[in-house]
Amino acid sequence: xxxxxxxxxxxxxxxxxxxxxxxxxxxxxxxxxxxxxxxxxxxxxxxxxxxxxxxxxxxxxxxxxxxxxxxxxxxxxxxxxxxxxxxxxxxxxxxxxxxxxxxxxxxxxxxxxxxxxxxxxxxxxxxxxxxxxxxxxxxxxxxxxxxxxxxxxxxxxxxxxxxxxxxxxxxxxxxxxxxxxxxxxxxxxxxxxxxxxxxxxxxxxxxxxxxxxxxxxxxxxxxxxxxx
Numbered sequence: 413x414x415x416x417x418x419x420x421x422x423x424x425x426x427x428x429x430x431x432x433x434x435x436x437x438x439x440x441x442x443x444x445x446x447x448x449x450x451x452x453x454x455x456x457x458x459x460x461x462x463x464x465x466x467x468x469x470x471x472x473x474x475x476x477x478x479x480x481x482x483x484x485x486x487x488x489x490x491x492x493x494x495x496x497x498x499x500x501x502x503x504x505x506x507x508x509x510x511x512x513x514x515x516x517x518x519x520x521x522x523x524x525x526x527x528x529x530x531x532x533x534x535x536x537x538x539x540x541x542x543x544x545x546x547x548x549x550x551x552x553x554x555x556x557x558x559x560x561x562x563x564x565x566x567x568x569x570x571x572x573x574x575x576x577x578x579x580x581x582x583x584x585x586x587x588x589x590x591x592x593x594x595x596x597x598x599x600x601x602x603x604x605x606x607x608x609x610x611x612x613x614x615x616x617x618x619x620x621x622x623x624x625x626x627x628x629x630x631x632x633x634x635x636x637x638x639x640x
Contacts, residue, residue: 420450421610422470422478424463428455432599433481436502439603440479447611449476460485471495477610498613500606512613514606514624521595521628528630595628602626 421444425433441451452475454466460483470478477498482490487504490511500512605624612619 418474418476419448420452420473420475421607422452422454422466422475422480424454424456424466424470424478424480426456426458426463426481426483428457432503432597435599436603436606439600440607443604443607443611449611456483458483467495471497477614479606479610498610498617500610500613502602502606510621512606512609512621512623514602514609514626516595516597516602516628517625524630525595528632594631596631597628598626 421440423437423440425437427433437451437453444451452470452473454470456463456466463483463486467478467480475497477500478495479500479502481503482501487506490506500514502514503516504513505515506513602624605626609622609624
């Protein structure tokens with residue numbers, strides 16, 4: 413007896429306390445609802461064991477497809493073949509090319525942030541990149557572009573440790589007296605793009621994989637005039 417097609421999508425997130433993921437979840441649910449799908453949310457707490465349980469649970473429940481933000485250990489040995497359902501990865505870059513991916517253009521973001529600071533005569537720049545997790549290395553690659561450093565040879569790049577506090581500012585943020593400049597991630601667009609790609613994959617499992625690289629918005633908080 414042939415089972416009926418599932419109308420439920422899975423969403424596996426690594427840190428639900430990070431404001432990024434609730435916003436993503438809302439966008440995913442909006443698109444899914446419009447297409448007659450519901451969403452099953454799993455929170456892994458950045459724990460690869462919990463993540464594996466969630467991914468296999470969704471497989472056993474015959475979910476239609478999954479949007480996932482993998483943990484670093486999972487990403488290092490990533491393969492979608494054993495999951496046996498359509499998959500879209502968000503906020504993570506993959507070296508393999510057989511999975512749909514939606515990410516922020518981190519190199520472009522770091523480039524624009526650094527350019528903005530250099531153009532406003534900043535000479536000592538600190539980058540708050542969080543823990544050594546993907547996609548932090550891409551952000552640092554953008555920060556260290558030779559072109560930018562060539563324009564401002566006295567610029568110093570500083571990389572701080574985890575200042576996210578699980579999605580909340582930590583005490584070390586109080587050490588920063590300069591107004592911050594940041595890139596706002598297009599969370600709504602990430603969620604909607606990922607869901608659209610997943611539904612396309614559900615409808616056509618043989619189509620070539622696609623990569624959505626989205627631009628963030630540069631936000632300036634306070635004056636960019638340096639303090640001497």
